[in-house]
Structures are given as structure tokens and as C-alpha cells.
Amino acid sequence: MSQSPPASVLPGSAPDAAGVPFDGSFTALLDAGRAASLALASAPTQVKNQALRGVAVALRENVAEIVAANALDLAAGARNGLTAGLLDRLSLDDARIRSLADAVDEIEALTDPVGQVVRGSSLANGVKISQVRVPFGVVGVIYEARPNVTVDIAALALKSGNAAVLRGGSAAENSNRVLVALIQGALVAAGLPGESVQTIDPFGRAGATALMQARGQVDVLIPRGSAGLIQAVVSESTVPVIETGAGVVHIFLDASANEQWSADIVHNAKVQRPSVCNAVETVLVHEQAASRVLPGVLAKLAGAGVTIHGDAAVRALYPAAVPATDEDWATEYMSLDVSVAVVADLDAAIAHIRRYSTGHTESIITNDIVNAERFLNEVDSAAVMVNASTRFTDGGEFGFGAEVGISTQKLHARGPMGLPELTSTKWIVRGTGQIRV
Incomplete structure (x- = not known):
């Protein structure tokens, strides 16, 4: 059973100024993500690749719409005093959007990690044992003013068989809304659930808090952003966290x-x-x-x-x-x-x-x-x-197509995280009637 979110974000409680009331739709969103993750886990590589091709095409064909939405975010960011560094991260222009599409193409061309055998052996009695890669399930990501992350995470999550729940923050809300809609359209066109990629931005900061408390509904949480954001997620989350660290x-x-x-x-x-x-x-x-x-x-x-x-x-x-x-x-x-x-x-x-x-x-x-x-x-x-x-030090430069983030911890993943780092493993044992003696 999943742990309940804190009282401040329970259904019916007052949201923050940027959010909408929790009327049950947040739980429904996570449930839809879980259901989508089950479909993705067994989706053939060719179907996932078809969806990725659709995402790349949608990005290239809708540059003007994405740039227009991003312009709204940049104008709001300037009014709200975002630093030059954050405004640069927030910015999407024609070249950056086409670069994102190219990265999606690169991810499509990479080997699907799901089902890869990590190691295996056979016992003397004929029992065969293998360790294989499997998706995490539902991956939550909290990040700031980085709409490029929306595309990178969605593409990597899709290829590795994971559903993604994204909190991209109010600074990039217009950009992310358009990007997620385009991604969902490509997913549906390929026969995959549109809920494989979802945004909780409409729930505001309360949504981020609820996501951190959604243990049992979200399998792993990855923060990307400032040292303050990362530390807040590490300290407050009940969901297992892969820490992507600040860069001194x-x-x-x-x-x-x-x-x-x-x-x-x-x-x-x-x-x-x-x-x-x-x-x-x-x-x-x-x-x-x-x-x-x-x-x-x-x-x-x-x-x-x-x-x-x-x-x-x-x-x-x-x-x-x-x-x-x-x-x-x-x-x-x-x-x-x-x-x-x-x-x-x-x-x-x-x-x-x-x-x-x-x-x-x-x-x-x-x-x-x-x-x-x-x-x-x-x-x-x-x-x-x-x-x-x-x-x-970058997933694209390392040949990953894109990156989930750069992990500075030592458990599970370290350094730029690509497709294999979005998987866990499970043990497969095949026998023909053997018993242990």
C-alpha cells in the first residue's frame, strides 16, 4: 500500500497558488502511470521505436508551437527575476529543439536494455539461472526550468520500458505542456498508453510534495536542478531517490x-x-x-x-x-x-x-x-x-543519446545515466522438475 501524502496535499486540501485542488485526480494520474508501466514493460522494441520516431517527427514539425510556448515561459521568467543561467537552461530555440529531436533518434538506434542477460549459469542438476534487465516501472522526475529534460527523460524512459511522471516546475510550465502533449500523441499513434508520460505541473508545488510521498506508486525519484532542490528531495522523499548532484x-x-x-x-x-x-x-x-x-x-x-x-x-x-x-x-x-x-x-x-x-x-x-x-x-x-x-561529462557525449542526469552517488548508478541505469534486474530460474536436496 502506498504511503499517504502529508495533510497539506491530501485530496480537497488547499493547493499552493500555482496548483489545482487535489480532487482524486492526482491519485488517478499515478494509477494510470502504473498501468502504463505494465504495458511498456512488455512492449516490443519495434513498438517503442515507432513511438520514438513519432516523438522526433512531432518535435521537428511543431517547432513554432514549442518556441511560442517557451517564449511565454521566458517572458515570465524575466519578470520573476530568473538568473541568466536559469533563463539559458529554460530557453528553447529552433536549433535546440532540432537537437532534442536528433537525440531522440539516437536513443531509438540504441540497443533496448530490457531483457538483456547480465549473467547466468547452470547448476549441476540442470537448473538454468539468469539475471536479466527489467524496467523500474514508474520513474518520477523533479526538475527546474529545463524543458529539454522533458524530452530526454520521456525518450529514455520509453526505450527502457518505464512510465514517467514529470514535475518540470512553473518556470517551464507552458513549454512542458506542449512537449508532453506532443509526446503523448506519438505514444498513442504507436499503440502505447498516452499516460506513459505525464506531467503533474498543474498541481503546483503540492504535486511535487505528493510525488515525493508516493512510495508504492512511484518506484524511483530522480531530482535534477539546484543543490537546494536536490537536497530537499533527498531529505523529504519516501520514494527511493537517485541523487543527481550539484557540480562544484x-x-x-x-x-x-x-x-x-x-x-x-x-x-x-x-x-x-x-x-x-x-x-x-x-x-x-x-x-x-x-x-x-x-x-x-x-x-x-x-x-x-x-x-x-x-x-x-x-x-x-x-x-x-x-x-x-x-x-x-x-x-x-x-x-x-x-x-x-x-x-x-x-x-x-x-x-x-x-x-x-x-x-x-x-x-x-x-x-x-x-x-x-x-x-x-x-x-x-x-x-x-x-x-x-x-x-x-554528458550522456550525449558518452554515446547515450541523452541522459537522465549525472548521478554523484555510488549505489545503483554513478555518472551520466542512460538506458541501462533506468533498469533494475530480476533472476530467472528455469527447471525441469528439480528439487533442492
Whole structure:
């Protein structure tokens, strides 16, 4: 039996300003999602792929409608004081919508994980045992101002045989309403339940609270967004949570770091899209390389409008930097800001990362293979890199088509989550009358 939601969100109670009353429709929505998940779990791959093709076509054929709905959200966001980073995440234009459609095509082309045999064996008496991948069932996702997530999650959930219940937030409500309607149309056209993908945005914040308490109706909950949102879901949910963490991401410029690589990689990791979780937030530099490497790195960042928050050693080399505070080292800016510190050596860099990292992504720029291997082995994050931009920690870049999120926990999934991470396993045992003796 599912656990009842708190009194504030029980049927008939007053919703928040953005929501609608709970008149039983919320429970009905979750029940419909459960029923849809049963149909999806046994749906043939070709039927799921047909639905995915329909989603991609619907996105490409309805760009104008999606952009118009998104414009309403962007205008409301600007009025409500959303930061530049959140507005960037919220924005959908022609190129981004077509990129979403391309990602759906990529997911369609991927191998269906459902039914894959993970391992197996045969007992001496002839009993055959196998462990196979199965869908979770109903996946709930809570996220902020990211309508692209609506498409990514829906496509990945569909291919992996899961129903999705989405809370995309009031900031993207117009965009998400149009996107979910298009997705549901493609599902129905393929002969699958439209309730395989649903939004609870009309229920407002109370809906998000009820979703977190829907243990037994929702199998797993995945939050994507700010550190505050993620922590709230982890703390308040009775549904099992896969934590996608905030990104206090580091790059360490080692003593042997190549100057051009350092400038190019740090610039790319900070500037290409500063509002995302794999953007670098702290740059550490070996004291032996500081005077050689930092001027070029910081000049290129400053030329792109980045504010440098530096420690005393950095400011001595680059007086335009603002003084870094203790809070800066633990801050996920999601903006054109970066913290920079000079450290004594690799040990000091690793110690700093251990103290302040959120376990997302770290990179070292070095020509020293011993230091590179030490960094890879001793830094405990979901993705650890050598001589590469942290922006590569991404499901699309890793070949997943898209991603559910980037998990920073260690149980079940870690790093970018694609199709296999949306499955569990069960054991299949086949016998011919054997009994245990």
C-alpha cells in the first residue's frame, strides 16, 4: 500500500497558488502511470521505436508551437527575476529543439536494455539461472526550468520500458505542456498508453510534495536542478531517490601543464555553457606553473567576461581578480564566475578537491603520466579526466543519446545515466522438475 501524502496535499486540501485542488485526480494520474508501466514493460522494441520516431517527427514539425510556448515561459521568467543561467537552461530555440529531436533518434538506434542477460549459469542438476534487465516501472522526475529534460527523460524512459511522471516546475510550465502533449500523441499513434508520460505541473508545488510521498506508486525519484532542490528531495522523499548532484567541478593545472591546453580547456569548461553542472567552477594551479600558465588562462577567461575570484597568490599575478572567500570554494556559480587558487603540489590539489568537490567531475592538465594516474586513482568523483574539458561529462557525449542526469552517488548508478541505469534486474530460474536436496 502506498504511503499517504502529508495533510497539506491530501485530496480537497488547499493547493499552493500555482496548483489545482487535489480532487482524486492526482491519485488517478499515478494509477494510470502504473498501468502504463505494465504495458511498456512488455512492449516490443519495434513498438517503442515507432513511438520514438513519432516523438522526433512531432518535435521537428511543431517547432513554432514549442518556441511560442517557451517564449511565454521566458517572458515570465524575466519578470520573476530568473538568473541568466536559469533563463539559458529554460530557453528553447529552433536549433535546440532540432537537437532534442536528433537525440531522440539516437536513443531509438540504441540497443533496448530490457531483457538483456547480465549473467547466468547452470547448476549441476540442470537448473538454468539468469539475471536479466527489467524496467523500474514508474520513474518520477523533479526538475527546474529545463524543458529539454522533458524530452530526454520521456525518450529514455520509453526505450527502457518505464512510465514517467514529470514535475518540470512553473518556470517551464507552458513549454512542458506542449512537449508532453506532443509526446503523448506519438505514444498513442504507436499503440502505447498516452499516460506513459505525464506531467503533474498543474498541481503546483503540492504535486511535487505528493510525488515525493508516493512510495508504492512511484518506484524511483530522480531530482535534477539546484543543490537546494536536490537536497530537499533527498531529505523529504519516501520514494527511493537517485541523487543527481550539484557540480562544484575542478580543473587542476599541474606543474607540467601545457599552456595552450590549459587556456583552451579551462575556457571551454567555463564559457561554452556556464549554467550547466559540468562547467568548471574552481581552477587549481601548481605553484611551479602559476607564473607560466595562469596569465594566459585568466586573460582568455576575462576576455570572455568571466569574473575571476582569486586567492592572494592569484591576485599577485592577476591584480584584476576579486578576492576569493571561503564560500567561493564550495560554490556552484552557474554563471561567468570562477574561483582560482595556487596550491603547493598535486597532494594539495587532491586535498582541496576532497574537501570541496560534490563528486561530479574533476580534470587534471598535465604531461606527467605518474601524476595523471595518481589523479585518476585518488580523486573520488563520478568522472575523472586527464587533459580534457569537464564539459564531456554528458550522456550525449558518452554515446547515450541523452541522459537522465549525472548521478554523484555510488549505489545503483554513478555518472551520466542512460538506458541501462533506468533498469533494475530480476533472476530467472528455469527447471525441469528439480528439487533442492
